[in-house]
Amino acid sequence: MNYELFTDELMKHYTSDIFKDEVIEAKKAFFGGNGPVDAEEPDYEMKIIHFSEWYLFTRPLKEYNVTPAVYAKEDDSFELNEQFPDIYKNLVNHRHSLFEFIKLSKTDLHIRDVISKYKFIIKDSPVTIGFNKGQVFEARVIPHGQSFSFMKSFCFHPPQATKFILKEVKVLQKNKDMDILASIETLIQKLNNKKQKYEQYKHVAVEMIYSNEPKI
Numbered sequence: 001m002n003y004e005l006f007t008d009e010l011m012k013h014y015t016s017d018i019f020k021d022e023v024i025e026a027k028k029a030f031f032g033g034n035g036p037v038d039a040e041e042p043d044y045e046m047k048i049i050h051f052s053e054w055y056l057f058t059r060p061l062k063e064y065n066v067t068p069a070v071y072a073k074e075d076d077s078f079e080l081n082e083q084f085p086d087i088y089k090n091l092v093n094h095r096h097s098l099f100e101f102i103k104l105s106k107t108d109l110h111i112r113d114v115i116s117k118y119k120f121i122i123k124d125s126p127v128t129i130g131f132n133k134g135q136v137f138e139a140r141v142i143p144h145g146q147s148f149s150f151m152k153s154f155c156f157h158p159p160q161a162t163k164f165i166l167k168e169v170k171v172l173q174k175n176k177d178m179d180i181l182a183s184i185e186t187l188i189q190k191l192n193n194k195k196q197k198y199e200q201y202k203h204v205a206v207e208m209i210y211s212n213e214p215k216i
């Protein structure tokens with residue numbers, strides 16, 4: 001299924017002039033105080049993909065209080081191509097979380113959601129490099145037949161940050177009064193901001209950034 005084509009269509013529509021103010025506010029929220037994205041940075045493309053998926057599937061549009069992906073079904077100005085219904089359903093039902101690598105079996109990637117402990121197998125994964133034991137990463141996993149697929153964006157946190165991340169996950173799990181989905185998104189965004197800081201300040205020890213009392 002061509003998930004990419006569909007997300008491209010969504011992004012084209014929901015970044016048009018009508019949604020200009022939404023995009024400006026979304027970029028400020030996503031990139032925080034880390035400044036504008038430098039097109040010369042080697043990870044520039046991934047940062048833009050990361051933002052795009054967050055904008056489409058996580059951040060509610062202010063006027064409608066639902067994400068662009070959810071609103072698209074009711075939006076008369078967005079033409080839902082007849083080949084897209086199954087793709088749309090799978091995308092809207094994707095899982096956005098923090099994962100850990102278990103193993104690679106030929107081309108099948110085995111991962112575990114560190115929050116729910118649910119295990120996934122990404123069959124014939126097009127992405128098989130960059131996954132290391134003891135490293136937590138953020139990703140979006142789409143149901144795909146009897147298996148799962150990745151969306152395009154990843155955020156690999158440094159291995160030295162794993163202890164801090166797992167401690168934060170435990171705090172989240174213990175608080176039964178929390179809206180779990182909202183809490184997961186808040187934690188993911190908090191860690192994403194720390195990863196951006198880490199990339200910006202390579203000379204600073206990881207533990208000074210991945211902390212509840214960061215030094216920068």
